[in-house]
Amino acid sequence: MVSCRKAFTSTLLELAKNDPSIYAVATDSRGSVTLGDFAEQLPEQFAEVGIAEQNAVAMAAGLAITGKNVFVTGPACFLAARAYEQIKVDIAYNISNVKIVGVSAGVSYGPLGGTHTSLHDFAGMRALPNLSVFAPCDAVQARYITEYLAKYSGPAYMRMGRGDVERVYDDDETFEIGKAKLVKDGSDAAIIACGEMVYYAKQAAELLQKGGISARVLDMFTIKPFDTEAVIKAAQETRAIVTVEEHSVFGGLGEQVSHIVSENCPVKMKIMGFPDEEIKIGNSAELFNHYGLTPEGIAAEVKRLL
Amino acid sequence: MLTLNEIAASRRLDVLEMVYRAKSGHIGGSMSCMDILVNLYYYVMDRDTDYFILSKGHCAEALYSVLADLNYIPKEELETFTRFGTRLAEHPTKKVPGVVTATGALGHGLSVGAGIALGLKRDKKGGSVYILMGDGEMAEGSIWEAIMSAAKYKLDNLIAIVDRNRLQISGGTENVMPMDGLSARFQAFGWNVVECDGHGDMTAVLKARRKDKPSAVIANTIKGRGSSVMENNAEWHHLIPSAEQYIQIKNDLGG
Numbered sequence: 430m431v432s433c434r435k436a437f438t439s440t441l442l443e444l445a446k447n448d449p450s451i452y453a454v455a456t457d458s459r460g461s462v463t464l465g466d467f468a469e470q471l472p473e474q475f476a477e478v479g480i481a482e483q484n485a486v487a488m489a490a491g492l493a494i495t496g497k498n499v500f501v502t503g504p505a506c507f508l509a510a511r512a513y514e515q516i517k518v519d520i521a522y523n524i525s526n527v528k529i530v531g532v533s534a535g536v537s538y539g540p541l542g543g544t545h546t547s548l549h550d551f552a553g554m555r556a557l558p559n560l561s562v563f564a565p566c567d568a569v570q571a572r573y574i575t576e577y578l579a580k581y582s583g584p585a586y587m588r589m590g591r592g593d594v595e596r597v598y599d600d601d602e603t604f605e606i607g608k609a610k611l612v613k614d615g616s617d618a619a620i621i622a623c624g625e626m627v628y629y630a631k632q633a634a635e636l637l638q639k640g641g642i643s644a645r646v647l648d649m650f651t652i653k654p655f656d657t658e659a660v661i662k663a664a665q666e667t668r669a670i671v672t673v674e675e676h677s678v679f680g681g682l683g684e685q686v687s688h689i690v691s692e693n694c695p696v697k698m699k700i701m702g703f704p705d706e707e708i709k710i711g712n713s714a715e716l717f718n719h720y721g722l723t724p725e726g727i728a729a730e731v732k733r734l735l
Numbered sequence: 736m737l738t739l740n741e742i743a744a745s746r747r748l749d750v751l752e753m754v755y756r757a758k759s760g761h762i763g764g765s766m767s768c769m770d771i772l773v774n775l776y777y778y779v780m781d782r783d784t785d786y787f788i789l790s791k792g793h794c795a796e797a798l799y800s801v802l803a804d805l806n807y808i809p810k811e812e813l814e815t816f817t818r819f820g821t822r823l824a825e826h827p828t829k830k831v832p833g834v835v836t837a838t839g840a841l842g843h844g845l846s847v848g849a850g851i852a853l854g855l856k857r858d859k860k861g862g863s864v865y866i867l868m869g870d871g872e873m874a875e876g877s878i879w880e881a882i883m884s885a886a887k888y889k890l891d892n893l894i895a896i897v898d899r900n901r902l903q904i905s906g907g908t909e910n911v912m913p914m915d916g917l918s919a920r921f922q923a924f925g926w927n928v929v930e931c932d933g934h935g936d937m938t939a940v941l942k943a944r945r946k947d948k949p950s951a952v953i954a955n956t957i958k959g960r961g962s963s964v965m966e967n968n969a970e971w972h973h974l975i976p977s978a979e980q981y982i983q984i985k986n987d988l989g990g
Contacts (some may be wrong), residue, residue: 478884479880490846491854492851494850494854497856515877523836
């Protein structure tokens with residue numbers, strides 16, 4: 430098992446060795462992001478601004494003005510909140526060639542408490558015009574998105590968790606930006622998930638299969654641009670949709686799906702995620718378990734809707 | 736050839752026309768920073784290699800007047816200031832030729848400028864990066880993050896200019912958030928600092944550099960500079976002149 434952040438940094442380092450325009454900006458986050466090798470091997474393409482997220486993001490915009498392809502990195506909880514105005518103005522409004530990479534997102538830092546959760550970032554980032562938003566579910570996908578972002582010229586936000594994650598995809602799997610990845614086809618219900626929840630969604634579908642329920646699993650790793658068609662198709666071809674995300678039930682994947690479903694093809698839905706309340710203290714697994722974000726919990730919601 | 740004062744007087748008249756026509760804008764700060772802009776754009780900057788950021792973006796009309804006079808944008812476009820569909824918003828964006836970054840949310844410009852300055856240094860390119868900030872703006876914490884990082888990276892190609900007019904929207908800066916001792920603060924953060932009159936010839940001060948240190952220029956100015964109607968009155972942060980005031984300000988400005 431490999432973490433998404435490690436897949437991101439090892440990919441970025443490989444690419445940056447052959448492309449001096451690729452820069453990484455850190456916020457005392459070399460350890461948390463796993464950028465130590467990058468900083469050591471490519472010091473001229475690295476900037477460390479300390480614990481100062483606002484300055485990091487705005488400086489990244491300045492570096493981009495001089496032609497750099499900048500990846501500004503740090504824990505998602507800080508980058509996506511402390512530096513929100515800089516992301517809104519200096520990156521999105523400016524259409525800067527800056528990629529904001531938030532690690533240890535969601536409840537990765539669960540034991541550290543509510544200061545360290547980032548269960549709001551999809552909501553905040555989705556609302557900013559010009560900004561693409563991605564959430565890889567495993568190392569293969571994190572690598573793909575990183576390679577895409579290195580080629581793409583424009584503003585983007587990528588968020589990922591901290592821990593090692595189970596592999597959802599084979600090494601040679603291919604993806605398309607703006608298109609949901611069909612993990613498993615099915616006709617009774619659709620489970621639409623992103624990030625680490627994709628693996629649980631896949632397991633939930635396997636549990637349901639044993640009970641004779643055919644569940645489709647869609648990996649919505651590309652939160653923006655969003656695959657509206659795949660959602661409409663799922664609404665038309667199945668009888669219920671369950672969304673699952675490591676994010677507040679407000680403003681994230683689930684709301685986006687319900688927006689599309691209610692406008693185009695109403696169908697029974699359940700948005701699974703973190704409730705609008707102070708989140709309990711615990712590690713990711715404990716928190717997922719407590720809030721029902723498990724294969725069993727997801728399967729139970731699918732059954733309830735059907 | 737026009738003198739610095741003559742150029743600045745014309746630009747101030749542009750600002751008056753824009754604000755009076757649009758019934759919006761920030762006339763007080765635009766008048767206070769105009770001589771700084773004229774010094775930079777007409778006498779100091781190499782416009783092919785240097786960068787300028789109006790961090791106090793609310794004084795966009797002052798910048799637009801300069802950009803129009805120097806043919807970045809058509810002169811007649813100034814008439815569209817803040818009109819529906821214009822690219823000349825009350826705060827500048829990259830849609831305006833000559834503007835490298837959108838400003839208007841305060842406290843961003845110096846960080847963006849530090850990024851440009853670092854990029855230029857890493858590429859071993861010449862060119863300086865000038866950032867014009869308001870003194871009220873200096874209360875934004877992000878500016879002090881930028882000040883630290885500019886010192887860390889020895890950005891001697893970065894010049895921060897503070898339009899020290901001592902007034903902001905709610906009144907005196909010293910009442911809202913004291914800014915006295917600004918020079919000492921910059922120095923304590925490792926910057927080279929010069930104080931000067933912000934309404935005269937500042938070319939020598941703006942061109943001066945100290946090896947391995949970023950430079951701050953504290954330009955002492957008068958808010959609403961150019962007309963007794965407005966000078967040193969915080970209300971004129973964004974007041975719109977009445978018809979009578981418009982005539983008097985125009986007279987005061989020699990128009």
